[in-house]
Amino acid sequence: MILDHFSGPRELSYNYLDIAFSPYDDYWKELRRMCVQELFSAKRVHSIQPIKEEEVKKLIESVAESASQGSTVNLSEKFLALTVSVICKAAFGLSFHGTVLNNNSFDKLFREAFLFLGSFSASDFFPSGGWIVDRLTGLQERRERSVRDLDAFYEQMFDLHKQENKDGVEDFVDLLLRLEKEETILGNGKLTRNHIKAILMNVLLGAISTSAITMTWAMSELTRNPRAMKKVQSEIKNQIGNKSMITLDDIEQLHYLKMVIKETWRLHPPAPLLVPREVMSEFEINGYMIQPKTLLYVNAWAIRRDPETWKDPEMFLPERFMDNNIDAKGQNFELLPFGSGRRICPGMYMGTTMVEFGLANMLFQFDWKLPEDMVVKDMDMEESHGLTVGMKNDLLLVPVKYREH
């Protein structure tokens, strides 16, 4: 079932649906509370700011090198590498970008996991016989291989972790392993090794591609819309002046940049169908009775391009957020980049600061142009497919350094 609009008073209907379709027991509640406290809180996000600064500095240096040679930069790859490094260092105390594990590069492992998570699976729709179709299409085999590889990756990461984490500081993985060892009860169950892997999987998949996808779409929309590009760069230049790098505090003054990001999320939600829900108890919507166990998708992509809600929905117009209070925190259902309700993205604050910080610095340090042989109308804005949706083909731009320090 796909929900692409809400009838009746929106808040009421969504709250009612949320209770009916978001699995949420005491164990889950406790686990989520712990993750939010340990990994996603504003305090934690501020404490990892030096990691972000270090990684953004490295990114600036590598882009500056391309700028000095007049060569093209693959921004899709650069933004992905940035988020992999920041998230892995923040969550695991280690960086895996470029690492080869079990003959598989870390990046490939996760791309593959994303692809199969978002692919059509017949067994989701036909539980009794769909698995035969999944076997015939090869999906089942790929899925099993991917799960095996990921499992091996986690085990290897736990080992590496034990060796490398000698500084006595307990990070997120240490904490989970300690809770497992102490047989801590969370809600009504113990934290097992499998649960730890599932939590890490959720964090990695939730965190990595979403932030990178947002930055890439934002840069491609700005390149297609030189007026918006000029405006956002002027704002940054005027507000920041001569500093060598933008800080997290500076971002608060960058109102147009924030509008650019919201507009990017409106046109290109990184998770267009949010995360699938399973109906817990029977409920009625638009005269249809929906039965327990029905798989339910919220079509956030369609909601954000609805002409009844948005004027000129296909146009990239950051100014549309100037005179309203629409934010991305899950209360305005016309814009749900982080979902809403009980399963709303817990990494919302971390994701937003990552995107703002990465983009602001790339726009502050460089001007950007298309490769020599390309004009705006040649830009390929086709979407990829999967649980998260980025650009199908990588974004290649030429940086022009306009700041000298």
Ligand code: HEM
């Ligand atoms: C721009 C960045 C991000 C976007 C657009 C985004 C978007 C989303 C969306 C749409 C969901 C599903 C919510 C729903 O179905 O209602 C989600 C779930 C989740 N996100 Fe994010 N996310 C981002 C960054 C992050 C970061 C940085 C982290 C972790 C550090 C993270 C961790 C998670 C987790 C663990 C879930 C699953 C929550 C659950 O199942 O209850 N996300 N995210």
